[in-house]
Amino acid sequence: xxxxxxxxxxxxxxxxxxxxxxxxxxxxxxxxxxxxxxxxxxxxxxxxxxxxxxxxxxxxxxxxxxxxxxxxxxxxxxxxxxxxxxxxxxxxxxxxxxxxxxxxxxxxxxxxxxxxxxxxxxxxxxxxxxxxxxxxxxxxxxxxxxxxxxxxxxxxxxxxxxxxxxxxxxxxxxxxxxxxxxxxxxxxxxxxxxxxxxxxxxxxxxxxxxxxxxxxxxxxxxxxxxxxxxxxxxxxxxxxxxxxxxxxxxxxxxxxx
Amino acid sequence: xxxxxxxxxxxxxxxxxxxxxxxxxxxxxxxxxxxxxxxxxxxxxxxxxxxxxxxxxxxxxxxxxxxxxxxxxxxxxxxxxxxxxxxxxxxxxxxxxxxxxxxxxxxxxxxxxxxxxxxxxxxxxxxxxxxxxxxxxxxxxxxxxxxxxxxxxxxxxxxxxxxxxxxxxxxxxxxxxxxxxxxxxxxxxxxxxxxxxxxxxxxxxxxxxxxxxxxxxxxxxxxxxxxxxxxxxxxxxxxxxxxxxxxxxxxxxxxxxxxxxxxxxxxxxxxx
Numbered sequence: 001x002x003x004x005x006x007x008x009x010x011x012x013x014x015x016x017x018x019x020x021x022x023x024x025x026x027x028x029x030x031x032x033x034x035x036x037x038x039x040x041x042x043x044x045x046x047x048x049x050x051x052x053x054x055x056x057x058x059x060x061x062x063x064x065x066x067x068x069x070x071x072x073x074x075x076x077x078x079x080x081x082x083x084x085x086x087x088x089x090x091x092x093x094x095x096x097x098x099x100x101x102x103x104x105x106x107x108x109x110x111x112x113x114x115x116x117x118x119x120x121x122x123x124x125x126x127x128x129x130x131x132x133x134x135x136x137x138x139x140x141x142x143x144x145x146x147x148x149x150x151x152x153x154x155x156x157x158x159x160x161x162x163x164x165x166x167x168x169x170x171x172x173x174x175x176x177x178x179x180x181x182x183x184x185x186x187x188x189x190x191x192x193x194x195x196x197x198x199x200x201x202x203x204x205x206x207x208x209x210x211x212x213x214x215x216x217x218x219x220x221x222x223x224x225x226x227x228x229x230x231x232x233x234x235x236x237x238x239x240x241x242x243x244x245x246x247x248x249x250x251x252x253x254x255x256x257x
Numbered sequence: 258x259x260x261x262x263x264x265x266x267x268x269x270x271x272x273x274x275x276x277x278x279x280x281x282x283x284x285x286x287x288x289x290x291x292x293x294x295x296x297x298x299x300x301x302x303x304x305x306x307x308x309x310x311x312x313x314x315x316x317x318x319x320x321x322x323x324x325x326x327x328x329x330x331x332x333x334x335x336x337x338x339x340x341x342x343x344x345x346x347x348x349x350x351x352x353x354x355x356x357x358x359x360x361x362x363x364x365x366x367x368x369x370x371x372x373x374x375x376x377x378x379x380x381x382x383x384x385x386x387x388x389x390x391x392x393x394x395x396x397x398x399x400x401x402x403x404x405x406x407x408x409x410x411x412x413x414x415x416x417x418x419x420x421x422x423x424x425x426x427x428x429x430x431x432x433x434x435x436x437x438x439x440x441x442x443x444x445x446x447x448x449x450x451x452x453x454x455x456x457x458x459x460x461x462x463x464x465x466x467x468x469x470x471x472x473x474x475x476x477x478x479x480x481x482x483x484x485x486x487x488x489x490x491x492x493x494x495x496x497x498x499x500x501x502x503x504x505x506x507x508x509x510x511x512x513x514x515x516x517x518x519x520x521x522x523x524x525x526x527x528x529x
Contacts, residue, residue, distance in 0.1 A: 022340065058421045084421055095414050096289055096471045108411045109422035116407060141469040157418075 008035040010071045011165050011195055012057065014220075017066035019056050025064065026052040030220040034165060038195040039187075041210035041226070043203045044238055048217035050199050051087075054169060057197070058084060073164060079109045083158035083166040083194070085151070088174050093143045099153045100138040103128050106157035128156045132186075148179030155186065165195045172202060184209045203228070260494060265381055269500075272383040273486040275391035276447045276456065281479030282398055283440040284457035285464070286433060289471060290413050295332060295434075297454050298347035300441045302328040302354025304450055307375050308361030317375060318390075321445060324354060325438035330431060378449030378501030380490060391443045398436055402475075405429065410471055447486075448501040456482060459508040463515050485511055 013033045020026035026049040034040065034057075044050050055061035056068055059080065075081050083106075104117055104125040111117075129135050132152040142150060151171055158166060168187075172180050187196055188209055200206055203213070213223040215238035223232065260266045287296050306324025310317035328350045336343040362369050374382065402409065412419045412426050419426050444453055464477035488511075489504030496503070 059423075060417070060420045080422055082421065084418060086415065086417060090417060091415065092291070096465070096469045096474050097410065097414050098470060101410070102414070105407075105411050105414070108407065108419075109424070111407070143469070 008037055010035050011038075011073060012068065012070050014056065014063075015067045015069065017056055017063040017068065019052055019061055019063040019066075021052075026218070027056070027216075027220070028218055030056075030066070032057075032214065032220055032222065034195055034197065036164065036195055037191060038197075039191050039209065039211040040195075040197045040214050041203060041206045041212070042197055042199045042214045042216055043201070044216035048238075050216045051169065053216055053220065054167060054197075054199065058082065058167065077110050079161065081161070081164040083161065083163035085154050085158045085166075085168040085171055087169045088147070088151070091142070091150075091154075095142065097142055098138065099134065099140050099142060099145065099149075100125055100129065102142060102153050103156040103160060106160035110161060124160060125156075128160045129153075132156045133182075146176075147174035148176055151175055151179065151183065155183070159190060159194075163194055165197070166190060167197045167199075169199045170201065171198070172200060172205070180205070265383075266494075268383050268385070268388060269380045269490055270487070271388050272380050272391060272447055273483060273490060275388070275395045276380075276444050276486055277460075277479050277483035278395045279391070279398055279440045280444060280456040281460060281482050282402055282475050283437055284461045284482075285471065285475040285478050286409070286413070287437060287457050288461040288465070289474070292437075293454065293458055294344060295329075295347055296437055296441065296457055298332060298351040299325050299329045299434075299438050300445075300450055300453050301351045303438075303442060303445065304359075304375070305354035305357035305361075308358030308365075311365045311369055312361040317371075318387075318442060318445070321375075322439065322442045325442050326435050328354060329434040329438040333431070333434065374449070375445055376449050376451055377499055378445065378447050378452060378504075380447045380486070380500045380504070381493075383446055387443075387446050394439055394443050398440070401432070401436065406472070409433065413471075448504055452501050452505050455505045455508060456486075459505070459512055460485060463508075463512050466515055466519050481511065482508070 011034045014030050017030040018025055018028045019030070030053060032053075042050055042053070052061065056063055059068065059070075070080075073081050100122075104121055107117070107121050107124065126135070126138070129138060132155060134149060134152045134156075137145065137149060137153070140149075142153065145153065155168075155171070158168075166187075171183060175183070184206065187198070190196065197214075198206060198210060207213075207226050207228070210226050213226060213228050215221040215223065215233065215236040217236075217238050219237070221236035221238065223236070287293055303321040303325035306320030306322065307317040308320070309324070310320030313320075332343075332346050332350055335341060336346040339346070362372065373379075408424070408429060412424065412429055416426055416430075440457075441453060444456060448456055460478040460482035461474060463481050464474045467477055468474055485508035486504050489507035490500060492498070492507060493500040493503040
């Protein structure tokens, strides 16, 4: 995996970042580099700072100390080429908005404050919904969608602006197994075009899709492989359960390459 | 009908139109963003401005305008900076504004005329000056929503997403909450402080049964509140009961009827 980095361009890096809220440090001395075509599985216990780290990477939380450096992440319109799929719980399911409008809103950053959506925008949003396999849901209100359908809509919003880096915050909660499998296949395909950071609890399932693993528990340990053992996790001070799917954890993780 | 010959009734109809447009649009924003309680707090704290207005001998509505905009921005500011629970801050401002109002009205020598108007509203006493004020705000709100509609929808639905892309979330939200405050102020004359929250929630809840699209919800709400206000006005005229209360009563009846209608439809055609 290391060899990959030599050919790829760096997208962003964190340099000894301390971050948190109200003076309380959640993340300390975090270093991370993200390159084109990376596929990083980000794991760690609840409250370990995964979401905080994401906020720093997304540029919405200023670090107390250290630096976040973007490398040519802005496009010609000065829009950050990052796609973001927030946690499911962050969305108000009663909000009166249609699936198509949500997907289309991914283009919003490319427009001025007052610009309306153009005919092409609508066309692009329709194509995106087709790609996600949810064309028939265009006019549905988000509240009427199932968990899996909703995640497809949000994935559509995240990638419609052709990002260089796609960040997904626990996309596998509240979705059925079938969608989860499809999601990972989508991500594998998208990884040809963009780097991906996938935050998850379930390292067992994703390990065959991700290329590297970042363990986040106050500090960040970068593991240059998608194979990780319970012993290594302990060494990284990352007390998470390896969830086995009908097999012993180590075996599950090592079976894939 | 004879009542159409009276200027006060014509004024009341104009007021009904402006009320419906301002409350229909702003109320949809309020309901969709779940800031009904915040809006109630702003409404009641504006009473402080009315009291101060009486005391200083200026038009109480100007006092209410200053108080409601300050409390709208103040609630946001204090809950963020003071690390207090948002709804607790609302409760504090709500009662503080009312207390200030009562104190200043008692300090004002003599009888406070029209006090009841501010509490319970009186659409039939709306003046030409009030109408000018209402018309102006209606224009501002319509233009603001026409210009920034996509942005408002985008920020309302997923604020944190908008922040990732450096959208001016705080600015837009501050402008919107100020418009909420001003909408409240110009409509105090129509239904009064105590009943105002219903104009910002009932038509929208009725509309929400017919549509779940933000833009349509705004249009439907305007139409529904116009229907409710005019019906309430006529009922008030016929039965000689206070207009504010009859407007709210008409709206709630409409809500009950539509709710029952949809319930029956779902019962009879469960697969629709």
